Structure formats: structure tokens, C-alpha cells
Amino acid sequence: MPEMISFLLYLSFILLYAYGMQISSSNLLPYSSSNPFSDPADELSVQMCKKYTCKLPTQEFVSSTCGYYGGTEPTVYAQPCPNSSTYCKLNTTSLNYTCQPFIPTYYSFPGDKCSPDKECYEGYSQSCTDGICVGLKKGKPCTSSYQCDPNSSCRNIDGTLQCAPLLEIGQTGCYKEFDCVYNAGCNVTSTTDLSKNTCIPYGSIPPGTEISIETCSWSENLCSSHICVQKTAGDETAICSGNIESSSQMPASCILPAGTTLQCQSKLDNYTDTISLSNCLCGYNSGGNSYCELFPGDVPMQAYYRELKKWQESSAIKNCNTYWRYPIDNGENLLCIKNNYDKARYESLYYWYLYSSLYPQIYGAEDCVLKTFFPDYFQAGENGGDGKDSSARGIALVSLLLILNH
Numbered sequence: 001m002p003e004m005i006s007f008l009l010y011l012s013f014i015l016l017y018a019y020g021m022q023i024s025s026s027n028l029l030p031y032s033s034s035n036p037f038s039d040p041a042d043e044l045s046v047q048m049c050k051k052y053t054c055k056l057p058t059q060e061f062v063s064s065t066c067g068y069y070g071g072t073e074p075t076v077y078a079q080p081c082p083n084s085s086t087y088c089k090l091n092t093t094s095l096n097y098t099c100q101p102f103i104p105t106y107y108s109f110p111g112d113k114c115s116p117d118k119e120c121y122e123g124y125s126q127s128c129t130d131g132i133c134v135g136l137k138k139g140k141p142c143t144s145s146y147q148c149d150p151n152s153s154c155r156n157i158d159g160t161l162q163c164a165p166l167l168e169i170g171q172t173g174c175y176k177e178f179d180c181v182y183n184a185g186c187n188v189t190s191t192t193d194l195s196k197n198t199c200i201p202y203g204s205i206p207p208g209t210e211i212s213i214e215t216c217s218w219s220e221n222l223c224s225s226h227i228c229v230q231k232t233a234g235d236e237t238a239i240c241s242g243n244i245e246s247s248s249q250m251p252a253s254c255i256l257p258a259g260t261t262l263q264c265q266s267k268l269d270n271y272t273d274t275i276s277l278s279n280c281l282c283g284y285n286s287g288g289n290s291y292c293e294l295f296p297g298d299v300p301m302q303a304y305y306r307e308l309k310k311w312q313e314s315s316a317i318k319n320c321n322t323y324w325r326y327p328i329d330n331g332e333n334l335l336c337i338k339n340n341y342d343k344a345r346y347e348s349l350y351y352w353y354l355y356s357s358l359y360p361q362i363y364g365a366e367d368c369v370l371k372t373f374f375p376d377y378f379q380a381g382e383n384g385g386d387g388k389d390s391s392a393r394g395i396a397l398v399s400l401l402l403i404l405n406h
């Protein structure tokens, strides 16, 4: 149970690719997605997105203003904040956007860096020693895997929850994916008899294979397609999907007349006979266009998964908490990854992580707008690596990069 609570906490601040809603004849499940980057307060509706462009030379901004919202058509005229420790936010008391201090909610786990002004997150770490947060050692009682040192997880051993070494591929005894080594998840067959559960590598389950609903909900990444669906509501089994990609060519535009329900659809998957839905989000482009969130089979997502796999198979990951097998938006640009991973690889992972998750918002946006509202993404693109498509002008360049990578 405590693990489930921590799992929910984990869900609330990592970027979650949730394709919770699949249409299969009569099976409609509610959609849940949490995009930590979108700010609904700044959006109108997808039927009437704001337009974003650069500040005009004729406009005079006071120093704290980073955007002016006005004109005959709703348009935001943007200018990057001069101070990088501020961010551009709609000021609800005026029509202007103002640079406001950026105070990250900072979570540090055992293995993360710490300093006098960046303390270890209380309740997770025991101390800050030699600049690194120290967690619970193997054998110590715990309530969550966040508390355990790298290379270990919190799980039931002989009736007590304790930090224990991550299980190797082929070993039994896992309850959740984070109990397995960094490049593997748990094939859950029983929630009571853990000796029936084995750690298996990510991506090892082919499309069309039946898996337990627990396996599916803990880690869709065990499926080579990164997505599984419940066959019918109430079923105990799920099935790994085939490659799920957008039904229309990217960027999938999703402007529909007012009053229509917006549906961003994937192609029909033959293995599961389902169509998945994703969100339609307002873009930060000058046309006021809205676009669909990506599906796991879409090209930028595939690039992200490739970088993710490199991280999960690296030796550097062994210095990070078991939850760090995925990028965690902990307010510090994927801190543990940044501190331990090869710089170029970190930059590439970070770039594709942002690009694939921000895609509807950044597609076609002008550089000045990206610098104003997505400075981290803009910087990630500037930093090179594979991430040269800094302005997200189109998919042509992305495809080219993928071919070069082969």
C-alpha cells in the first residue's frame, strides 16, 4: 500500500504518457494525462487558441513584462525574460505576462546531489554526505523505494518492507517494475505470491501477447510497442498493442468547429482492435493552431524511447534511485541523470524528452516565443547532440536525424 501511494506521487510529477482512453466498440475509459508543462490557465480553449508571435519593434515593454496580450485578434507578443531565474507567466490582474521568480519544487532522492541550499527531500533521505543524499541501506525498514539507496528498492522480504538489492533479469520476487534492475520490469502473475513474478527486460513482450492487468498498469514499457490495453472493462488480462501512431500525418492538427468534441486518434491497431485517443492542445504558434499529443509509435516518441533505453542500460544509472529509470521532472532538469550521465547523451535524452512531450505546444512556434515560454526546451535544442531541431519547424529534420542515427 505505501508503495502505491508513492507510485501515485511518482505519477504526479513525472511526465506520464497515458493513453488511458481506447475506443473498442463499447469500451470507453476516461482519459487521463498529466502534462506538467501545459498551463491551462494560460489557454482559452482548443477551439480558440491564442496566437503567439514576437514583440513588435514599435511596442515598448517595461522590464518585467515578457508578453502583451492584445490586438484585434487575440495575440500574445512575446519577449524573453532577461533573468534566467524568472519565468514568463500570465498576470491575472492584467492582460500582460510578467517575469516572475522561478521557485522550483525540488525533490531530491538518495543518490541525488545536495548542498546547504539544496537539501535532501525530507522523509526520503537520511543525510547529505559528501554532496550526495544518502538513503536507507539494504535490510533497513522502509515505506517507499524513494527512501532506498541506488541499486535497491523497498519491498516485502519475509513479511517486512525493507530496502533490498534490485532483482536481476530472470530472478523472482518482484512486486512492481522498480524492484527489477534498471532495464527490466516485473511480469506480475500474482500479487500475493511474489515468487511467481519474474523480472523481464523492457521491450521484450511482442505485440498481441496477453499479460496480466497488473503488469500492464505497472509498466507499459515491457511491451515492445510501449503500450498495452485492457481487452474489455473488468478483464484480468491486457494485451500488448502493435505500433500505435497518429492516424493523420504529423503535425496532426485538431481544430474542429466550436462545440465539437475533439478527438486525436491513433491508427487502428490490428492486434488489439482498438483506436487510442490523445489530447488536443493549443500550440504556441502564430496561427493559433492546436495539435494532437503524440502516440508511442510516432517518430519523436521513438527517438525518445531510444535515448531512454540507452540511459536504462548505462552504468551511470546505478548511481541514481530506482525511480530515476525515467526522467523525473523534479524542478532541476533531470538532476540525477545530468550529474551522472555522459553530457552529450544527457542532452540528447533531455532534448527528446522535451520535444516529444511538448510537441503540440512547440510545433511551428517562433524562436522568440520558445525562448520566452519554453527556455529549457530552447536551450536543449541549442546544446546540440541530436537535438538540432530547436525551433520544431517540422518533422522532416527529425526523420533525417533518425536515419543518420541508424
Ligand SMILES: *[C@@H]1O[C@H](CO)[C@@H](O)[C@H](O)[C@H]1NC(C)=O
Pocket (backbone or CB within 6 Å): 060, 061, 062, 065, 068, 094, 095, 096
Ligand atoms: C502592459 O504592458 C504594456 C507594455 O509594457 C504597458 O504599456 C501596459 O501599461 C501594461 N499593462 C498593464 C495593465 O500592466
Ligand SMILES: *[C@@H]1O[C@H](CO)[C@@H](O)[C@H](O)[C@H]1NC(C)=O
Pocket (backbone or CB within 6 Å): 091, 092, 093, 094, 098, 099, 100
Ligand atoms: C501584475 O500586474 C500588476 C499591474 O501591472 C502589478 O502591479 C503586479 O505586480 C503584477 N503581478 C505579478 C505577480 O507580477
Ligand SMILES: *[C@@H]1O[C@H](CO)[C@@H](O)[C@H](O)[C@H]1NC(C)=O
Pocket (backbone or CB within 6 Å): 083, 084, 085, 086, 100, 101, 102
Ligand atoms: C534574477 O531574479 C532573481 C529572483 O527574482 C533575483 O534574486 C536575482 O537578483 C535576479 N538577478 C538579476 C541579475 O537581476
Ligand SMILES: *[C@@H]1O[C@H](CO)[C@@H](O)[C@H](O)[C@H]1NC(C)=O
Pocket (backbone or CB within 6 Å): 149, 150, 151, 318, 319
Ligand atoms: C550501485 O552499483 C554500482 C555498480 O555496481 C556502484 O558503483 C555504486 O556504488 C552502487 N551504489 C550504491 C549506493 O550502492
Ligand SMILES: *[C@@H]1O[C@H](CO)[C@@H](O)[C@H](O)[C@H]1NC(C)=O
Pocket (backbone or CB within 6 Å): 187, 189, 196, 200, 204, 205
Ligand atoms: C509472464 O509470466 C507468465 C506466468 O508465469 C508466463 O506464462 C509468461 O510467459 C511470462 N511472460 C513473459 C513475457 O515472460
Ligand SMILES: *[C@@H]1O[C@H](CO)[C@@H](O)[C@H](O)[C@H]1NC(C)=O
Pocket (backbone or CB within 6 Å): 270
Ligand atoms: C491491419 O488491418 C488493416 C485493415 O484490415 C490492413 O490493411 C493492414 O494490412 C493490417 N496490418 C497488419 C500489420 O496486419
